Amino acid sequence: MDNKVYFNQSNLIKIDEKVINDLKKKAMENKDGKFRLCLQHSSQDSLHEMFIVRPKGDYGRPDKHLYTTESHTIVDGAMLVIIFGEDGQIREVFELSKEHYHTYRIDTNTYHMQIPLTEQVVYYEVKLGPFTDKSNIFPEWAPDLQDTEKVTAYMKELDIKLRNFRGNLAEKELVK
Amino acid sequence: LCDFIIKLIEVDCLNKVLHLGQPDNVTLREILCYLKKEFNSESEIKEGNSFNKRYFTLPIHDAEQEGYTGRGIFVILDELINCQKQREPQKKVLFNYSTICKIGDHEIEHLKSEARCLKAGDIKYCLHENITDKVHEMINIYTQYSWIRPHYHPEKIETKIILEGKLLVLIFDEDGNIIEHFIMSNEGDGSKIVHLQPKVIHTNIPLTDVVFLEVTSGPFVAEKDNIYIESLPQKVCKEEVEKYVNNLYG
Numbered sequence: 001m002d003n004k005v006y007f008n009q010s011n012l013i014k015i016d017e018k019v020i021n022d023l024k025k026k027a028m029e030n031k032d033g034k035f036r037l038c039l040q041h042s043s044q045d046s047l048h049e050m051f052i053v054r055p056k057g058d059y060g061r062p063d064k065h066l067y068t069t070e071s072h073t074i075v076d077g078a079m080l081v082i083i084f085g086e087d088g089q090i091r092e093v094f095e096l097s098k099e100h101y102h103t104y105r106i107d108t109n110t111y112h113m114q115i116p117l118t119e120q121v122v123y124y125e126v127k128l129g130p131f132t133d134k135s136n137i138f139p140e141w142a143p144d145l146q147d148t149e150k151v152t153a154y155m156k157e158l159d160i161k162l163r164n165f166r167g168n169l170a171e172k173e174l175v176k
Numbered sequence: 177l178c179d180f181i182i183k184l185i186e187v188d189c190l191n192k193v194l195h196l197g198q199p200d201n202v203t204l205r206e207i208l209c210y211l212k213k214e215f216n217s218e219s220e221i222k223e224g225n226s227f228n229k230r231y232f233t234l235p236i237h238d239a240e241q242e243g244y245t246g247r248g249i250f251v252i253l254d255e256l257i258n259c260q261k262q263r264e265p266q267k268k269v270l271f272n273y274s275t276i277c278k279i280g281d282h283e284i285e286h287l288k289s290e291a292r293c294l295k296a297g298d299i300k301y302c303l304h305e306n307i308t309d310k311v312h313e314m315i316n317i318y319t320q321y322s323w324i325r326p327h328y329h330p331e332k333i334e335t336k337i338i339l340e341g342k343l344l345v346l347i348f349d350e351d352g353n354i355i356e357h358f359i360m361s362n363e364g365d366g367s368k369i370v371h372l373q374p375k376v377i378h379t380n381i382p383l384t385d386v387v388f389l390e391v392t393s394g395p396f397v398a399e400k401d402n403i404y405i406e407s408l409p410q411k412v413c414k415e416e417v418e419k420y421v422n423n424l425y426g
Contacts, residue, residue: 008371012370012371013370014358014367015367016366016368017365017368039333039371046310047393049333049335051369069304073389094278101279102279103315105272105276105277105303106275106277124369126311126391127311128310
């Protein structure tokens, strides 16, 4: 079994603080700091529910899905959610945490990205299965994880775009 | 009619879903025809059925919001109208029609204030657009000691994430005997999330007023998806539920 992904085989699962801490520990034991607990029994199930642990600094390439909505609910920590237009321009930004939005759902065909804001973030993800190589559509304007130089450059560029986007929002608030 | 509707649009602050009472001399369809014209919507008015309640929807495209172009929709639930007319306890079911639906404390407070207007005080806010969707995600607001008849789902899973309050979860065997019970709470040692595979007989009792996210697969077919346990009662008043809980923990 992959030590980064675990599929549930129980009829009843209860997740409390201790389980969440165990998931975070398991993630830290992995080289990339990630761990995924799947509530579905296999990747072929029709509904996919996952608890995902990601570390700060982790790059999750923006993607969209043609056949499924996607939702995330915060379990521990905080992350930034960015919604993009087809051209890679930022359309919406918000924080998912206990203090801000707790859960959100996006429609099909919507480019999105999550950036961990805390040392570790744990969130619950729901989307339709089964998972295939056509499940995630990646845009050309965001580099692949393996291309580390381009990823660094893209994240710097994104940081500037985020500042501008927030600045524009703040100006709109002032105008009001 | 014009003033009436515009006023209602202004009070719509939760994902562009409107809930209207029916004016005495105007039909629901007439209201939607007016909105369709007002917003230049090319979509058809659709009539649907959810939880055995009739509703009408009208997608309105290109409703420009700050930062993105989303799409809105208006929904009128017969259920609410009946509720207003009869002043009977009702569970209100609302649907989201935004491309991006976000729920935080502000939205929860809005739903809770709507719930307070209902005698029964229970609300189900669906993040999915309609009952035919394949993924069903709902924010449930239940008042303390509400009773839901123990049941199971033959083919569907169910996941609950507690957002506010304390929820007692009971698991039964086929004869209706409790085989497990535990408390969900997003504070302290309680379970924050519970996942049930198909055929697990269960119910949940709010020990306080509660808010929780519920996830299952769709589409929803009431008579097929929820199988109730005949030996356990359909309706129980709040006082009896409270006694039941006290006995369980006594």
